[in-house]
Amino acid sequence: MRYFIIAGEASGDLHGSNLVKGIFAADPGAEIFCWGGDLMEKAGAKLLMHYRQNAFMGFLTVLLHLPSVVRNLKLCKRQIAGLRPDAVILIDYPGFNLRIARYARTTGLNVLYYISPKLWAWNESRVKIIKKYVNRMYIIFPFEEEFYRKHGIEVKYYGNPLTDEIENFRNSPVYGKEESSSSITADAFKRTIALVPGSRIHEVNHILPEMLKIVPLFPEHTFIITAAQNIPHPVYDKHTGNLPVKTVYGRTYEILSASEAALVKSGTSTLEAALLGVPQVVCYKGDPVSFFIARRLVKVKYISLVNLILGREAVTELIQHLLTRENLAASLEKIMPGGSDRERLLKDYEEIKNILGPAGASSRIASEMVTFINELGKNV
Numbered sequence: 001m002r003y004f005i006i007a008g009e010a011s012g013d014l015h016g017s018n019l020v021k022g023i024f025a026a027d028p029g030a031e032i033f034c035w036g037g038d039l040m041e042k043a044g045a046k047l048l049m050h051y052r053q054n055a056f057m058g059f060l061t062v063l064l065h066l067p068s069v070v071r072n073l074k075l076c077k078r079q080i081a082g083l084r085p086d087a088v089i090l091i092d093y094p095g096f097n098l099r100i101a102r103y104a105r106t107t108g109l110n111v112l113y114y115i116s117p118k119l120w121a122w123n124e125s126r127v128k129i130i131k132k133y134v135n136r137m138y139i140i141f142p143f144e145e146e147f148y149r150k151h152g153i154e155v156k157y158y159g160n161p162l163t164d165e166i167e168n169f170r171n172s173p174v175y176g177k178e179e180s181s182s183s184i185t186a187d188a189f190k191r192t193i194a195l196v197p198g199s200r201i202h203e204v205n206h207i208l209p210e211m212l213k214i215v216p217l218f219p220e221h222t223f224i225i226t227a228a229q230n231i232p233h234p235v236y237d238k239h240t241g242n243l244p245v246k247t248v249y250g251r252t253y254e255i256l257s258a259s260e261a262a263l264v265k266s267g268t269s270t271l272e273a274a275l276l277g278v279p280q281v282v283c284y285k286g287d288p289v290s291f292f293i294a295r296r297l298v299k300v301k302y303i304s305l306v307n308l309i310l311g312r313e314a315v316t317e318l319i320q321h322l323l324t325r326e327n328l329a330a331s332l333e334k335i336m337p338g339g340s341d342r343e344r345l346l347k348d349y350e351e352i353k354n355i356l357g358p359a360g361a362s363s364r365i366a367s368e369m370v371t372f373i374n375e376l377g378k379n380v
Contacts, residue, residue: 001027001086001373005034006076006100008051008093010199010228011268013037015115015161015362016091020045022366033083035076038229048079052230069096077103084109087373090134091115098129105133110376112369114138116155120147127151136372138365141309142355158368159361162268166275167359169253190222193332194255194262194278195245196269199228201235203265206285208239211263213325214332215243224259226252226269261335263328270315271305274349275356279335279342281328282306282317306348309355314348 003023007016017039023030024044034045041047049072073096080088080103087110090097094117101111113134119127120143130137131153139145140160148155169175197208208225215223225236227249236247248255252269256262256278264270266284273280282304302308306315316331318324334341 001029001370001377002031002083003033003087003089004080004083004085005032005036005040005045005089005091006093006097007034007036007040007091008096010037010051010230012091012093012115013039013051014165016040016045017043018161018164018362019089019091019114019366019369022363023370025363026367026370033079033085049076072096073099076100080104080109081107086110086377087112087369089114089369092117094119094123094126098126098133101133102129105135110135110373112136112138112372114365114369115140116144116148120144127153135376136369138369140361141305143309143311157357158364159358160271160356161362161365162271162275163353163356163359164362166253166272169257169276174254175257190220192255192259193218193221193223194259194264194273195223195225196252196256196262196264196273197225197283198265198267198269199230201231202287204228204231204235204239206287207265207283207323208236210285210323210325211283211328212239212243212245214263214328215245217325217329218332221260222246224248224255226255260337261332263332266303266317266319268305271309271352274306274315274352277346277349279339279345280306280315281331281335282315283323283328284317284319285323286320306352309352310348314345 005016007013013036016036020032020040020043023032032045033048034040035049036047037051088104089112090101092115104111111134116137116139117126131151137148137153137155139155139157142157145155145157195211197204197211223245225245225247227236227247229249253276256273256276259278262273262278262280263283264273264280266282270280270282284303302317303319304315304317307313318327333339335345
């Protein structure tokens with residue numbers, strides 16, 4: 001069968017690549033086209049558009065790049081119309097993907113949605129679009145089942161694909177190797193603190209400067225930035241200046257697993273740090289306009305996936321005006337070895353692992369997708 005998959009950012013490319021592998025395993029003759037990234041292409045999908053050319057997030061950013069967004073939507077629709085896939089598979093990225101869902105369904109195509117938009121956090125009205133234009137939604141958090149059932153949409157939790165990524169890393173040759181860990185630190189005799197400022201330039205520009213303010217307060221530690229592949233080195237350099245900080249690309253899991261603690265931008269990385277057992281402080285700061293609007297639309301109590309999954313504040317969240325040097329330093333001290341919150345937090349991480357369930361989610365979801373699309377074809 002023929003598949004058209006759309007992922008709009010780095011995390012979508014990661015999960016999309018595992019989905020591509022799973023689809024090929026379940027449907028060896030599959031043709032897979034994608035809007036995604038290097039990982040999806042490496043997994044065997046034909047890359048039609050890189051997410052770097054379409055990564056516009058946030059109210060202000062989208063507004064400033066509206067002509068490009070409109071052009072990309074038109075191009076994507078033309079490609080889908082030309083390929084006529086058996087299914088269009090959308091990965092998160094709702095601002096773009098929900099428009100594609102509407103188009104694809106109204107032209108008679110099957111639409112599957114993998115990784116639900118965070119409608120339970122804000123813009124809940126979009127669930128009506130999903131109910132009307134999406135054949136099946138595949139969720140990655142157990143608490144999402146109740147949300148969709150409330151709206152009359154049946155979904156099933158098959159697991160979280162991040163557990164697959166962590167499992168793959170733990171089975172890799174570099175995991176647990178001291179020589180690998182020491183090779184990425186600036187000083188083999190110092191302990192490490194990871195800085196994870198996000199995968200978008202505007203996130204790095206707002207969040208990294210605040211993180212870096214605590215570097216002089218911890219001279220006995222090495223600080224390492226987990227750099228996003230799509231962000232050029234000068235973006236980081238302009239913030240680090242002469243500070244004793246190292247910027248490393250493509251080794252996020254190695255850096256986290258070698259670190260005593262981490263400062264992490266809210267998002268997927270908070271769950272990755274938890275599954276790797278790294279105590280963390282969650283950070284977020286955005287442009288004032290977008291943040292002002294978001295605060296009035298977001299309906300959840302927490303911004304980190306760790307706290308949302310547990311339903312309580314396990315990790316400290318420092319948002320906007322709370323993201324200060326004093327708050328960062330105090331929160332970090334509590335989760336360092338010997339800190340008052342460290343052992344409690346590590347126990348909370350074990351609870352998260354039990355809630356999410358075992359690895360293998362990507363292959364289970366891919367197999368179910370292939371079966372479901374086949375059934376849809378029989379019913380035509």
